[in-house]
Amino acid sequence: MPKKTLSAMAWLCIFIVAFVGHPVWPQKPPKRKTPAELTVPACCEEAKELKAQIANLSSLLSELSQKQERDWVSVVMQVMELESSSKRMESRLTAAESKFSEMNNQIDIMQLQAAQTVTQTSAGWCCLSWRVLSRAPSLLQVFCDMETSGGGWTIIQRRKSGLVSFYRDWKQYKQGFGSIRGDFWLGNEHIHRLSRRPTRLRVEMEDWEGTKRHAEYSRFALGNELNSYRLFLGNYSGSVGNDALSYHNNTAFSTKDKDNDNCLDKCAQLRKGGYWYNCCTDSNLNGVYYLLGEHNKHLDGITWYGWHGSSYSLKRVEMKIRPEDFRP
Template sequence: MILFGESFIPDTNTFFVLCVVPSDCKKVLDEFPEAKSGQYEIELWTSGKILTVNCDMKTDGGGWTIFHRRMDGSVDFYRNFTEYEKGFGNVDGELWLGLQYIKELAEQGSTEIRLDMARNDSTTGHETCQDFKLTEGNNYKLNIGSCTGLTGKRFAFNNQMSFSTNDRDLDMSSDRNCAVEGHGAWWYNSCTRVNLNGLYVAPGTICEFPGALDDFCGHWHYGFDKLYALRTSSMMIRRK
């Protein structure tokens, strides 16, 4: 993990010095092109908040800051708005970085977002969207441009939607609470085609949960594997 001044490259037993405290994983990679994937300490560019984040330095050229990760169901993602705003989970495992920090990271400049998923048999898929940002204050309205990587029902369906949680219903359905039905939190439209913060159930199965809407309540991406529960998912952003 990077420390101020002297910085350590994971898995190399090597230290280096950054001229500027990095504001994201892209800055780490710009300063040291040989940096490996792992945990780094960053200082957010406007608030000055110090965070330990996971950096992906391998995928599609590297420089990605990971803000969402599901891998085993060890962290409950059915949380209220305050928790989603501030962040929760474990930097070593499942996590949600926090809407306020995701928003600030994306405000540094033109930013792309990437969603990665794996089925129970470990086959993988992804989609990448350009011009990612969150707007309208603490509504954290999703803004994305063109998307590539998957076809059909995917993340673009949620474009221009505010972030909804079980205690803060901002979706487009007048008679439904998509966060409750989906047992998660998301930029719900009416309701969604991606539910990566939904209930983690056995990979490859269909969600069933009392109080939620059967089939819909799980951890899934319809454009990748319809409503079948994913084994893993991650979301990450990179300044261009």
């Protein structure tokens, strides 16, 4: 065999052995990562940070919610304490008014007992500065005005100091209460008896500026208890402006425990008095006495709508009656 052929075969064998020992196949070059793939680790970090921030915010909101709840509970407790304190004050005020009223009633009883020793022969309307009516079941002491418009007036109601509460029950309004030297209501039964003959009514009022006005009615009568002491009025005249009592004409008397008004509401409880409530008032002469006219709760002051309106409580009021045939 020729030498060249042997040499070529030798190199071929060497190549095969080398190839088998270290096979080398053609390989593709490594694939390069896209920009989006390169940013994945960065996005993961941002997501972790956002999750941490959300967790912190959730924790903060939870703390704020708990604090708000605690604050709300504290406010509710304070309101409840204030309401409780207000109720205690109202209870004390009611007790004080009741005690004061009881003292006034005792004074009235003493005055009536003293009046029983007075001899009175006249059963007419001959008023002096003080007068005892002998026709009443028991002697009754009343105050008479002998100066106004010729005199002869028997005062049946007075408000001037606010020391006597007029938020009374039916029995008290029937019998009367207060002191004839101060604030008082003569009593529906007594007023009924006095007005069985033709009678006039005069209402005198004074505001907190010192201005005085009056209203007069040509006829005044009060029904008996079976008729719920119903009010009957004649023609109006006077200086007070608009008539605010005729709205109550032909209406029954109402108190906090006896609702005879013409309204769904219980006017006596709303207006805090005993009166001839219609539905409910154009006047409220037996309402709450407010100093300096301050009055905005349920329109329950001493009001005459035709003069100062419904939100002004008057300083002084007197209701007085005399016979139509009275001559000075």
